[in-house]
Amino acid sequence: DVKVTQSSRYLVKRTGEKVFLECVQDMDHENMFWYRQDPGLGLRLIYFSYDVKMKEKGDIPEGYSVSREKKERFSLILESASTNQTSMYLCASIRGRSYNYGYTFGSGTRLTVV
Amino acid sequence: EDQVTQSPEALRLQEGESSSLNCSYTVSGLRGLFWYRQDPGKGPEFLFTLYSAGEEKEKERLKATLTKKESFLHITAPKPEDSATYLCAVRAMNRDDKIIFGKGTRLHILP
Numbered sequence: 773d774v775k776v777t778q779s780s781r782y783l784v785k786r787t788g789e790k791v792f793l794e795c796v797q798d799m800d801h802e803n804m805f806w807y808r809q810d811p812g813l814g815l816r817l818i819y820f821s822y823d824v825k826m827k828e829k830g831d832i833p834e835g836y837s838v839s840r841e842k843k844e845r846f847s848l849i850l851e852s853a854s855t856n857q858t859s860m861y862l863c864a865s866i867r868g869r870s871y872n873y874g875y876t877f878g879s880g881t882r883l884t885v886v
Numbered sequence: 887e888d889q890v891t892q893s894p895e896a897l898r899l900q901e902g903e904s905s906s907l908n909c910s911y912t913v914s915g916l917r918g919l920f921w922y923r924q925d926p927g928k929g930p931e932f933l934f935t936l937y938s939a940g941e942e943k944e945k946e947r948l949k950a951t952l953t954k955k956e957s958f959l960h961i962t963a964p965k966p967e968d969s970a971t972y973l974c975a976v977r978a979m980n981r982d983d984k985i986i987f988g989k990g991t992r993l994h995i996l997p
Contacts, residue, residue, distance in 0.1 A: 776929075803983065807987075812989065813989070814988060814990060815973070815975075817984055817985065820983060828983075830984060831984065862929050862930075864929075869983070871918050871920070871935055871977060872935055873932060873935070874920050874922065874933075874935060875930070876932070877929030877930050877931070878929050879927075879928055879929050880928070880929050
């Protein structure tokens with residue numbers, strides 16, 4: 773069974789902390805994505821990556837950065853966490869640009885910044 | 887501006903009561919429309935991809951259809967296990983891999 777695994781289901785961090793959210797996929801997918809999901813706002817794209825060492829800004833990249841050192845791993849970094857970054861974070865992957873089978877999503881990380 | 891709007895926001899149905907969820911979109915060149923199901927506390931699960939007006943896809947009690955302005959997710963004789971949030975998303979010509987998601991429809995099927 774193919775999987776996208778997010779390392780933490782729940783995280784509580786303090787304002788100003790540097791936060792790392794990890795995502796690993798075992799499907800050899802080239803493309804990986806980070807979204808955040810907020811009530812009333814839906815899913816919004818933060819960053820994505822086509823390949824190792826590559827990254828592209830999504831619609832709301834401010835306050836975030838990403839790292840992709842290996843094909844299977846895509847990390848989201850909150851440089852200095854703020855309360856408005858409290859959210860559900862979802863990682864997704866897809867093989868190439870083949871959207872016939874859509875994204876495979878992880879189960880999400882619910883981050884609370886206090 | 888590219889937009890995806892889903893309606894209704896929430897829908898309660900009796901078991902067996904068929905209905906439809908709507909997804910209207912405004913994009914400059916559709917490259918694909920997607921439906922996902924999301925259960926509470928979980929990531930979305932892919933259901934369908936539609937590419938052109940007139941296309942239909944089916945899976946169990948669900949059927950997705952597409953026109954030039956909107957898509958419908960028809961649910962026939964739903965069961966309580968169909969309760970979930972259904973998300974519509976669009977891939978647009980000028981945004982390439984920046985998929986736009988709608989805010990979803992929360993569906994609750996009463997036994």
